[in-house]
Structures are given as C-alpha cells and as structure tokens.
Amino acid sequence: MGASYLAVGWNRQKKIYDWLIFGFCVLYLATFVVLTAIFNPDYTFETVLIRATSTLAVIILHVILSIGPLTRINKKFLPLLYNRRHLGVTMFCIILVHGSFSILQFHSLGNENPFVSLFTSNTHFGSLADFPFQALGFFALIIFFLMAITSHDFWLHNLSPKVWKTLHMFVYLAYFLVVMHVMLGVIQYETNPVFIIIMLTGSFTLITLHLIAGTREVKKDNVIYKLKQDGYVLVCDIKDIQEDRAKMFCVDAERIAVYKTGGKLFAVNNVCKHQNGPLGEGKVIDGCITCPWHGYQYLPQNGQSPPPFKEKVSTYDVKIEGTHVWLNPKAYAEGTERPGAVISVVNAE
Amino acid sequence: MNNEEFYIGWMGEAPKSFVTWIRKYLIVLLPVIIVLGVLLALSQKKFGTGTFEFGTLTEVKGIYFNKPVPNIKVVDGKNIFGNESYITVPLIGFGKHGADGVIADLEKEKNISFEGKEITLKGTLLYNDGKLLMQVDGNDKPLVNVSGANINSVGLQNTKELGIIEVKGEIVDPKCFFGVMKPGEGKPHKDCAIRCILGGIPPVLKVTDEKGNQNYYLIVGANGEKMNEAVQDYVATPVEINARAVAYGDWIVLYVHPNGLQRYSYIQQHFGNKTASCGVACLK
Amino acid sequence: MSTVTVILSAIALYLVAGIIFTIIFQLKGLSKIDEGVHGSSWGFRIIIIPGCIVFWTILLRKWIKANKEIINPPKEHA
Numbered sequence: 153m154g155a156s157y158l159a160v161g162w163n164r165q166k167k168i169y170d171w172l173i174f175g176f177c178v179l180y181l182a183t184f185v186v187l188t189a190i191f192n193p194d195y196t197f198e199t200v201l202i203r204a205t206s207t208l209a210v211i212i213l214h215v216i217l218s219i220g221p222l223t224r225i226n227k228k229f230l231p232l233l234y235n236r237r238h239l240g241v242t243m244f245c246i247i248l249v250h251g252s253f254s255i256l257q258f259h260s261l262g263n264e265n266p267f268v269s270l271f272t273s274n275t276h277f278g279s280l281a282d283f284p285f286q287a288l289g290f291f292a293l294i295i296f297f298l299m300a301i302t303s304h305d306f307w308l309h310n311l312s313p314k315v316w317k318t319l320h321m322f323v324y325l326a327y328f329l330v331v332m333h334v335m336l337g338v339i340q341y342e343t344n345p346v347f348i349i350i351m352l353t354g355s356f357t358l359i360t361l362h363l364i365a366g367t368r369e370v371k372k373d374n375v376i377y378k379l380k381q382d383g384y385v386l387v388c389d390i391k392d393i394q395e396d397r398a399k400m401f402c403v404d405a406e407r408i409a410v411y412k413t414g415g416k417l418f419a420v421n422n423v424c425k426h427q428n429g430p431l432g433e434g435k436v437i438d439g440c441i442t443c444p445w446h447g448y449q450y451l452p453q454n455g456q457s458p459p460p461f462k463e464k465v466s467t468y469d470v471k472i473e474g475t476h477v478w479l480n481p482k483a484y485a486e487g488t489e490r491p492g493a494v495i496s497v498v499n500a501e
Numbered sequence: 502m503n504n505e506e507f508y509i510g511w512m513g514e515a516p517k518s519f520v521t522w523i524r525k526y527l528i529v530l531l532p533v534i535i536v537l538g539v540l541l542a543l544s545q546k547k548f549g550t551g552t553f554e555f556g557t558l559t560e561v562k563g564i565y566f567n568k569p570v571p572n573i574k575v576v577d578g579k580n581i582f583g584n585e586s587y588i589t590v591p592l593i594g595f596g597k598h599g600a601d602g603v604i605a606d607l608e609k610e611k612n613i614s615f616e617g618k619e620i621t622l623k624g625t626l627l628y629n630d631g632k633l634l635m636q637v638d639g640n641d642k643p644l645v646n647v648s649g650a651n652i653n654s655v656g657l658q659n660t661k662e663l664g665i666i667e668v669k670g671e672i673v674d675p676k677c678f679f680g681v682m683k684p685g686e687g688k689p690h691k692d693c694a695i696r697c698i699l700g701g702i703p704p705v706l707k708v709t710d711e712k713g714n715q716n717y718y719l720i721v722g723a724n725g726e727k728m729n730e731a732v733q734d735y736v737a738t739p740v741e742i743n744a745r746a747v748a749y750g751d752w753i754v755l756y757v758h759p760n761g762l763q764r765y766s767y768i769q770q771h772f773g774n775k776t777a778s779c780g781v782a783c784l785k
Numbered sequence: 786m787s788t789v790t791v792i793l794s795a796i797a798l799y800l801v802a803g804i805i806f807t808i809i810f811q812l813k814g815l816s817k818i819d820e821g822v823h824g825s826s827w828g829f830r831i832i833i834i835p836g837c838i839v840f841w842t843i844l845l846r847k848w849i850k851a852n853k854e855i856i857n858p859p860k861e862h863a
Contacts (some may be wrong), residue, residue, distance in 0.1 A: 157821045164513040172527065176534055183538030194548040195684045207541050209535065227508070228522035234510030257682065258693035261596025263700040271789045273695040274794025275734075282738055286692055301835040311843060324835060341687040344544040350537065435507040447509040 155460055157306055158183075169235040173242050180208050198257050205250040210330060212243040214354045217327060221365035227433070233445060237303040244300035251293045252501035254286065285337035292329035297320045305426075313425060331355060372400040384471060384478040390495060391475065393417070398441070400432030405480035407432070408468055410479060411441060411452050416492040418452035419479055426463070454489040472496075528711035546684070549582065551629035553680035560623050560645055561590060561635060565615040569721050569754045571600045571704040572623075573620060589752050591703060591719070592622070593676045595638035597693070599701020599729075607644045619652050619778050621645040623695060627680030632717060635678055663753065664748035669765050671734045674698050678705065679743050691737035704732045706742060706755065718746070719754045728757060741765040803838035806845060810837055814848040817855075 161167065188195050216239050222229040223479035259266035259273070270290060277282040299320055301307075308316045331351065339348050379386035387401045387410065398411040400422050407422035409432030420441065422432045429445030436442070438456060440449035450457055455465040464487035469480040472493045484490065504517040515523070521557035544586045563573035574587040592600035608615055623645050624637040637643040674697035677685030684690050686707065706718040720742070722728050747754050811830060816822045822829075837844060 154823035155821060157827075157829040158826045159832045161511065163511060165510060165515060176530070179531075180534050180538045183535055184542045187539060187542035188545065191543060192545060192548050193597070194550050194683065196548070199548070199683050202543075207537070211537060215530075228519055229526070231510070231515050231519055231523050232526070234508075258690070261598075262696040263598065264696065265790075267793050268787070268789050269692070269696050271763045272787065273692040273699070273733075284692065285688070299838065301833075301839060304829070304832055304836070306819065306821065306829070306833055307836055307840075309821070310847060311840065335689075338689050341684065341689050342544070342546055344546070346540055346544040350540065354664060379639075391835070418636070437507070437509070442507070442509060444508065447511045 157304070157445075159304075165231065166235055166238070169231075170238055177208060177212075177242065177246070180211065181205075184208070198253060202250055202253050202257070207251075209243050209247040209250060210334070210354070212239060212246070212352075213305060213327060213330065214358060216240055217241065217323070217358050218361055221361035224368065225361070227444070230444060238376075240296075241300050241303055244296045247293060247296055251289065254289075258286070275451075281340065282337065283336045285333050288329045288336070289333040292326040292333060295326035295329075299323060299326075307425065313427070317428060321496065353406065371495050373407070375402065377401070377403055383482060384469075384480045386476055387479045388477050389475050390417075390472065390477055393477070396436040398432045400430065401479060403479060406481045406483060408475060408479060408481065409434075410442075410470055411436060412495070413439075413452055415495050416452075417470045417472065417477060417495065418490065418492040419470040420450060420452065420455045421466040421468075421483065421486075423465070424448050425465060431465070453492060454487055456487045460486035524688065545703055548683040549629060549678075549685065551627065551678070551680035551683065551685065553627040557625065558623050558641055559626050559635075561626075562619065562646075563587075563590065565604075565618055565620045567604075567695055568614055569725055569746055569749065570719055571604055573622065580748065587750055589673065589750050591634050591752070593634055593636050593702050594700075595636065595640070595750075597674075597676075597697040597700040597702065599703065600637050601701055603639050603643065604638060611644070611647060613647070613649075615647060617651045619648040621639050621647070625662040627676065629679045630715060630717075632675070632679055636676070642651040642721050657749070661748040665743070666746045666755075667743050668706065668708050668718070668755075669739065669741045669743065670718075671704045671738070672698075672704050672732050672740060673707050674702045674736075675717075676702050687737060694736045695733055698729050698732060698736060701729060704728060704736070706740075716753075718742075719752055720744075720757055721754060723758055723761075725756065728762075732762065735762055735764065739765040800838060803841040806841040807834060807837040810841070810844060810848065814844070814851075817851045818844065818847040 156179055165396050176298065183206050184207065185200055188200050188203075207397050216236060219229065219232045219236055219239075223233045255266050255270065259269040262269055264272065270286060272282075272292055274282065274284040274286075276284065299322070302311065302316065302319060303355075311319070334351055335348075339351070377385040384389040385403055387403070389397060390412070393399050393410060393412040396411075398409040400407060400409050402408075407430075408419050409420045409422045409430075412418070413436040420431060424431050424443040424445065426443065426446050426448045429443040429448070431441055431443055431450070433444045434442045434453065435444075438451070439451070441452050442449050446461060448457065449461070450465055453467075455467045466483040467488050467490045468483060469490060470493045471478045471480075472495060506518050508515055508519050512774045514520075543704060561573065561575060563575035565571075571592045572589050574589055577586045577588045580586040592604070594600045594603050594721065604615065621644075622635065622637055623641060623643050624635040625641075627634050627636065671686060672688050672694070673764050674694045676697055677690060679685070682690060682693065686694070704720045706720050708718065710716065720728055720732065722731070723745075741763050742755060742757055743763075744755035744757040747756065811834070815830070
C-alpha cells in the first residue's frame with residue numbers, strides 16, 4: 153500500500169464489529185464470573201480470572217479459525233473476515249491476562265526466575281499424565297503474540313507478504329498447542345466430562361469446516377481443460393462470465409481470474425498481493441478489480457493498483473473465438489499491460 | 502449472488518443481504534456463547550474451603566520447635582485427663598519459601614536459638630480441614646517476643662510410634678493446599694506445588710480414604726532430613742509411600758524409607774498385567 | 786547456569802537490543818524504509834513498537850539497504 157498508515161482505519165463497519173466483540177466478551181465474562189461466584193462461593197479471584205479468560209480465548213480462537221472456511225463456503229460471511237485481525241488482537245489481549253496471571257500465580261515469588269521455573273519445575277516431558285502442559289500454553293502465547301504485534305499492514309509490507317503469511321499460518325500450530333495445553337492440563341483435574349466434550353466438539357467442527365472448504369477448492373483446481381491450441385486453452389463461454397465479474401480457472405497450476413468489463417475480457421492472476429485473497433471472486437468497482445477479502449484494487453488491463461498504491465499482479469493473454477473464451481496460462485511480468493479481448497456484438501449474442 | 506451485492510470492508514455500509522446474514526449468524530452465536538459460559542462455569546469442581554487471611558496479621562504465642570519442620574505448639578486447652586493439649590502450627594515463609602530462612606535471620610538478630618522457647622510470632626494464618634499454618638514474612642517484623650529461658654517441653658515432645666505404614670496419596674505443598682490457592686492440588690497446580698516445595702515449604706502427603714475423608718502427613722527422610730528436593734518428581738501425581746509413622750500431637754510425620762517413595766498408577770496396579778497381556782495377544 | 790537460563794538470557798539481551806534499536810529507528814529510520822510512514826498517525830507509530838522490538842534485525846537490514854540506495858541509487862533500466 154502506498155497511502156499513509158493509521159493505527160486503525162476506522163469506519164462505521166469496523167466500529168460495529170469492535171463493539172460486537174466487546175459486547176460478546178463482556179457477556180461471556182460476566183456469565184462465567186457471576187455463575188462461579190454464586191455456585192462456588194469459595195472461589196478465589198485469581199482462579200476465576202485465569203479460567204474466565206482462558207475459556208473465552210479458546211472460544212474466540214474457534215470463531216477466528218472458522219471464519220476462513222466459512223467465507224469459502226458462503227460469501228455472506230465476508231464481513232467477519234474483513235476485520236478478523238481485530239478479533240485476533242482481542243483474543244491475544246485476553247490470553248495475555250490468562251498467561252500473565254498464571255505465571256504470577258504459579259511461578260513467581262519463588263526461589264527461581266518465573267520463566268526459568270516454567271521450564272524447570274516439572275520436567276516430565278516424556279509422560280502424558282505428568283506432561284508440563286504450561287510450557288505448551290506458553291509457546292502458543294508466543295505465537296499469538298507474534299501474530300498480534302504484526303497484525304498491522306505495515307508488517308505485511310515490511311516482512312514481505314510471504315513471510316507474513318507463513319508467520320500467521322502458525323496459528324494452526326498454536327491451536328494444536330492450545331488443545332494439548334487443555335487436554336494435558338485442566339482436563340486431567342476436572343472430573344466433569346463437559347470440558348472434554350466441548351473441546352472435542354470445537355476441534356471436530358473446525359476440522360470439518362476446513363475439509364468442506366478445502367474439497368471445494370480442490371475440485372475447482374482439478375478441472376482439466378482439454379482443448380488446446382497455440383498455448384491457449386478453451387475455458388468457457390463468454391456468457392458464463394457476468395459483466396464486471398470474473399471466473400477463476402486453474403490452468404497448469406496457475407490460478408487465473410478472467411474479468412469481463414467495459415466490453416472486454418482481461419486475465420489477471422487470481423491471488424491478491426495483500427493476503428492471497430481470491431481476485432476471481434471480486435468485482436470491478438470504479439474501473440478496478442476489487443478483492444473480496446480486504447478491498448485491495450487492481451486495474452484489469454495491467455494488474456497494477458491505482459496510485460498511490462503499488463501492488464501488482466501478473467497478467468495473461470485472453471482471446472475470443474466465436475463465443476468461446478481462450479486463455480493462455482503463460483504469465484507476463486507483474487503489472488504488464490495487456491490489450492484484453494474485445495467482445496464484438498456478434499460474439500456477445 | 503446478485504451482481505450488485507458485493508461486500509467491501511472499507512465502505513461504510515455492507516450490502517443488505519450481507520447484513521441480514523451476519524445478523525442471523527450473531528443470533529445463533531449469542532446463545533452459544535451464553536450456554537458455553539453457563540456450562541463451563543457450572544461444571545467446575547467445587548473450590549476448597551481453605552482460607553488465607555491475606556492482609557491480616559495475627560499474633561500467636563507458642564513453643565518453637567525446628568523439627569520435624571519449623572512449627573510452634575500452641576496451648577489449646579486441656580484434654581479429658583486434665584493435661585494441656587496443644588495444636589501444632591507449621592510455619593512457612595513468604596511467597597513460595599519455607600520459614601527456615603526467616604527464623605534463622607531472627608535467631609541471628611537476637612543471637613539465641615528459639616528451640617524449645619516460648620515465642621510470640623506475628624503472621625498470616627491459613628487454615629482448612631482442621632489444620633492451621635502460619636506465614637511468617639520478614640517484612641512483617643514477625644518476632645513480637647521470645648522468652649529467655651527454655652520451657653520444660655518434655656510433655657510437648659511426646660511422640661507416639663505408629664509403626665511402618667504404606668499409604669497412597671498425593672504430595673502437595675501445604676501453603677497452597679490449605680489456603681492460598683484453589684485448586685492447590687492436582688495437575689493444574691503441579692508446577693506451583695513443585696516450586697513451593699523446592700523453595701522450602703515442607704511437603705505434605707494428602708491421603709483420601711474410601712469414605713472420602715482426608716488425612717495429612719508431613720514427609721521427611723528416614724533420619725528426619727528434609728526431602729524437599731527428593732520429592733520434586735513425585736509432586737501432584739499419585740504416589741505410594743513406605744515409611745515409619747510417628748504422631749507428633751496433631752500431625753503425623755512420615756519418615757520415608759530409602760526407596761520408600763514410588764509413583765503409583767491405579768490403572769497399572771489393577772489392569773496393568775491384563776492390559777499388557779491383552780496388548781501382546783492383540784499384536785500376535 | 787542451566788540451558789534454560791542461557792536461552793532466556795539470550796532472548797532478553799536480544800529484546801533489550803531491540804528496545805534500543807526501536808528508539809533510534811522511530812526517530813530516524815522508520816520513514817526511510819516505507820513511504821507509507823510519511824504523514825502517518827501517532828497511533829500507528831505506537832502500535833508498531835512491539836513489532837520493532839522483536840523484528841529489529843529485519844528492520845535494521847531494510848534500513849541499511851535503504852541508506853545504500855540513497856547513496857548509490859539503483860540504476861534504472863533503459
């Protein structure tokens with residue numbers, strides 16, 4: 153991006169989103185704390201805080217991880233995706249309270265530095281029953297910390313999108329660590345099966361959503377285009393593509409979006425430079441291809457973001473014969489101007 | 502999808518169909534969050550009834566003894582035979598520390614040994630399940646008074662040999678268990694219990710009998726030496742102890758035999774051989 | 786000293802270096818490595834502080850590279 157950075161680019165939608173996060177969190181914390189206080193009057197403040205924050209964070213983590221596959225399954229979930237980072241940072245802040253209080257409570261005021269104590273008190277790394285589960289939570293917290301501090305777009309640009317995306321994919325490792333932290337920790341203490349049932353239901357739901365979304369993508373990618381000539385492949389008919397919209401084709405392992413706008417067809421790489429969003433599911437707005445995930449824009453004829461932005465995607469050749477659309481999967485350098493294919497009146501009929 | 506309906510996050514308003522959909526999602530999410538909050542809150546194990554009188558200092562007068570663990574014996578009244586009865590109040594330090602350091606500092610300061618002397622200490626009480634302990638913190642100026650002369654403590658030193666016993670239970674740190682933390686036992690508290698015991702708080706074996714009643718034993722080595730470091734790998738996990746039991750008034754002390762502390766697995770004890778033979782059979 | 790102590794001390798040292806770097810970087814380097822920083826808000830500068838402390842080596846490399854380009858601008862292709 154080339155525009156000046158703001159801490160948060162506030163708009164009405166973001167404000168609604170954050171108020172909802174706030175409302176839901178307060179509601180949950182209040183429910184948990186008040187019920188514990190009523191039904192468990194011998195409670196201690198620290199334990200209730202540690203438990204209220206940990207359970208809330210695990211719930212938010214499940215919501216966060218389900219947003220990706222949900223939007224792939226149904227586009228209507230996109231408003232959840234757009235501000236997902238706010239949800240992530242919120243979760244980190246909550247889990248930081250849990251982690252800090254746990255280290256304070258369980259490891260401070262002793263004969264050892266609390267962080268050293270974390271790794272040297274219980275050293276049964278080879279035992280499931282005695283496994284030092286707190287270390288698992290600590291590493292998950294570190295991953296969430298790295299994700300939270302790099303959630304501003306400044307980091308996306310300065311760490312490079314590839315490194316940034318890789319770092320943020322570690323959320324799945326963190327999730328695994330969290331599940332193990334729960335299973336090897338509190339679940340070995342609590343006797344009520346509710347805890348293990350909730351944890352397993354959560355994991356099962358997430359895995360199922362990812363599998364459903366994943367198989368749909370794989371199906372699209374595995375379509376084989378048989379008709380080929382001079383490097384071009386026949387991909388569809390002109391009327392398969394709506395005006396100002398695109399269709400995505402995966403040819404020779406390249407995901408390409410073919411857009412129809414202003415009486416022409418243009419082909420650009422399907423992968424948005426911002427966070428790998430699917431450009432083929434976007435729309436032409438004010439003459440620009442607009443990514444459905446975060447609204448990044450590119451000009452259809454050259455794949456360049458309009459100034460002052462600087463993102464560029466690859467472009468491709470596309471041609472029309474009769475009503476058939478032919479696509480050449482050979483990519484031009486990012487930002488290369490291509491003429492596109494003119495749709496004549498005859499073709500369009 | 503309608504061609505006109507396209508969602509862009511940086512716009513002020515989302516298209517209507519998206520708004521309606523998200524509203525539906527939130528209407529589903531709302532009860533889910535509440536139900537989870539209710540379920541998780543109500544499914545927690547009951548918290549213990551221990552009390553730590555945080556912020557309240559109490560003066561306690563009694564006779565100090567360094568063995569088997571630093572403690573003071575406080576006159577509690579008279580028993581049915583007309584003899585004075587005592588309760589033993591084990592002493593512990595601030596945070597995750599034993600009381601040895603504080604007591605040693607005070608003895609050095611006064612240049613006398615407290616052993617067998619009447620002493621008044623100011624500290625924070627913690628108690629549960631019939632056991633009373635006191636935290637003495639150097640910052641609280643814990644020493645109120647110490648008598649110059651030794652008290653005739655023969656009656657106080659009365660011990661009763663209970664013979665060799667074998668008991669199964671869990672090693673806890675008495676400070677957390679009897680008041681400071683909830684839970685002060687089990688897996689979630691394991692690291693803390695280890696840190697407390699390594700810091701000098703005397704390890705205690707908690708034994709639950711078939712009726713669910715709990716008995717507590719102080720653990721020391723065969724010759725009365727401290728076992729704090731020796732128990733590190735056995736804290737907050739089922740263990741079996743083979744020891745000479747000696748009653749010191751209201752506390753029983755276990756003098757653990759060499760190799761008398763072992764891990765104990767209920768599963769292995771009851772199903773171990775069957776599982777192993779079944780496993781072998783399955784493999785074959 | 787145990788291995789854990791050595792590792793934690795090394796991390797602590799790295800982060801202390803990160804704090805020192807971040808102070809200088811926020812004053813002098815930040816605007817050189819990314820055009821988006823011109824005219825950016827105070828909130829933005831604060832929000833990236835933890836990241837600067839952790840990822841200071843990457844930013845330092847970018848800063849050095851940016852300085853070199855000012856001295857020897859890269860040749861434009863004809």
